[in-house]
Every structure is written in structure tokens, then in C-alpha cells.
Amino acid sequence: MDVVDYRFKLSSRIDRIIQATVDEGIFGSKNDLIKTAIVKYLDDMHLLDQIKSSIETHPIDE
Numbered sequence: 001m002d003v004v005d006y007r008f009k010l011s012s013r014i015d016r017i018i019q020a021t022v023d024e025g026i027f028g029s030k031n032d033l034i035k036t037a038i039v040k041y042l043d044d045m046h047l048l049d050q051i052k053s054s055i056e057t058h059p060i061d062e
Contacts, residue, residue: 010041017041 017037026036042048 014038014041 014034014037017040018033021033021036021040027033028036039048042051
């Protein structure tokens with residue numbers, strides 16, 4: 001599978017998460033829904049702990 005296939009699958013997954021978020025009654029701007037979907041996706045993939053560790057090790061504000 002090439003990069004384009006993975007991008008399409010990720011995009012489709014985020015679209016489904018956005019729709020599920022709206023279906024749950026959580027509304028907001030398009031950007032807020034996208035951010036919520038990305039965080040939900042990362043959480044589902046168990047990547048949030050890795051990101052947290054990375055941010056703690058290399059703070060963005062520095």
C-alpha cells in the first residue's frame with residue numbers, strides 16, 4: 001500500500017470520527033471538530049502517551 005492509500009484511509013477515518021462526534025451532540029467550529037477527531041484517532045491508536053512524552057521531553061514553547 002502506498003502513501004496515497006494510507007492518506008485516504010486516514011482521511012476517511014477522521015471523517016467517520018467527525019461524524020460520530022457530531023452524532024454524539026458535540027458541536028463546534030470545523031477546526032474544533034477536526035482537532036477532536038485527530039485527538040480521538042490518536043487515542044484510539046494508543047499514540048497519545050508517546051506524544052505526551054515527546055512534548056514533555058521537547059516542549060513546543062522553547
